[in-house]
Amino acid sequence: xxxKITDAMSGTTLLGLEFTDMTIAEAVSHIAAxxxxxPFGFIVTPNAEHxxxxxxxxxxxxxxRRALLxxxxxxxxLGAATLLDLPKPSLVPGGDLTVELLTKHLRPGDxxxxxxxxxxxxxxxxxxxxxxxxxxxxxxxxxxxxxxxxRQTVAFVEANPARxxxxxxxxxxxxxxxxxxxxxGNLRGTALCVGSALES
Numbered sequence: 001x002x003x004k005i006t007d008a009m010s011g012t013t014l015l016g017l018e019f020t021d022m023t024i025a026e027a028v029s030h031i032a033a034x035x036x037x038x039p040f041g042f043i044v045t046p047n048a049e050h051x052x053x054x055x056x057x058x059x060x061x062x063x064x065r066r067a068l069l070x071x072x073x074x075x076x077x078l079g080a081a082t083l084l085d086l087p088k089p090s091l092v093p094g095g096d097l098t099v100e101l102l103t104k105h106l107r108p109g110d111x112x113x114x115x116x117x118x119x120x121x122x123x124x125x126x127x128x129x130x131x132x133x134x135x136x137x138x139x140x141x142x143x144x145x146x147x148x149x150x151r152q153t154v155a156f157v158e159a160n161p162a163r164x165x166x167x168x169x170x171x172x173x174x175x176x177x178x179x180x181x182x183x184x185g186n187l188r189g190t191a192l193c194v195g196s197a198l199e200s
Contacts, residue, residue, distance in 0.1 A: 042178030045094035116169025
């Protein structure tokens with residue numbers, strides 16, 4: 001079974017989903033502390049649009065609940081929670097989480113596998129992290145509904161094992177990909193499902 005990096009952290013339930021209540025620094029420290037050979041796990045960063053979709057569809061909701069970590073990525077949702085006097089988790093934007101992890105905890109030689117980043121943004125990423133091999137695959141839009149395209153994407157990730165994986169292909173594609181890879185159990189490392197966090 002995948003390790004639960006949230007065991008020592010308190011959780012806050014909002015809109016039917018439990019969020020790990022931690023700061024960006026705490027979240028990054030917990031992710032970076034996972035051993036390189038820890039079973040593959042994925043992190044989700046729901047925003048307001050995601051939560052609306054989750055309320056309508058139980059399938060991605062179940063996927064989100066299987067994530068290693070769920071952190072809140074929405075000022076709008078937290079603002080509404082304040083007005084309604086609901087419990088609130090800390091704000092942890094996916095973009096900030098990604099930047100903090102890569103700039104402060106990435107070690108020379110740590111491999112990164114990126115799924116979904118626009119090709120135009122890839123040279124800047126490689127320039128910023130020259131000591132880290134980066135594998136990149138850009139699947140077609142809607143690949144989660146195309147059995148062959150989804151299989152090819154899973155195969156690419158498994159053929160390019162890494163310390164960190166950045167899944168930047170939008171909800172629910174990135175979360176479904178993370179869940180499938182975790183279920184297959186062939187990988188190690190941690191994936192961040194963060195949408196457009198790396199786009200320039």
